[in-house]
Amino acid sequence: MKANIHPDYRPVVFMDTTTGYKFLSGSTKNTAETIEWEDGNTYPLLHVEISSDSHPFYTGRQKFTQADGRVDRFNKKYGLSDK
Template sequence: MRPEIHPDYRKVVFLDTTTGFKFLSGSTKYSNETIEWEDGNEYPLLKVEISADSHPFYTGKQKLADAGGRVDRFKKKYNLK
């Protein structure tokens, strides 16, 4: 393999904003936010909307998160109860 062509991986914490699930992994992404992890160290924080904790393929069920009352507005628009 050729030297100096691989990206600089560092440890970051991913936060699933739907479920609040957090996990530590390697990434090349940058973030201005940081979070203290379970080991006491600070790591960059990257927020994602879907992870294995919330994706229906991995969970086997749909987790519905009402973001800003969308479900209520939909039901009201179409007279659903």
Template sequence: MRQNIHPEYQKVVFMDINSGFKFLSGSTKKSNEVIEWEDGNSYPLIKVEVSSDTHPFYTGVQKFADKGGRVDRFLQKYNMKDNK
């Protein structure tokens, strides 16, 4: 096998931004953010929009339907109204 051509495989924490659900897994993804895990060690943090905790296929329901889309959140954040 050729040396120095493969990305570094490491433990990372994935966090679902909609529910806050976190899990530890292995990945080659890099992140500038770090989080302390339950075992006391610090791991890179990767934020994801959908995980098994919020995906309707796994849950049977859509947990974050009331959160709104990007446009709705933008309009609410800057106290603007929709011009439809």
């Protein structure tokens, strides 16, 4: 393998700006903000708009009514019915 071509991964705290949920993960992103984590160490802090704590797929608050509405609009547009 070639030397010096891989990025430097380091532990970074990600914070969901919607819910305030924080998690520690590896990243190559740079930031000037830092935060003290639960283990007493200071890590860089990155703000994210959505995470597993706020995403509808993971929270179970996903809306399935849109799919039904699309089917009804298709049937209405092309004259199909449920008869």
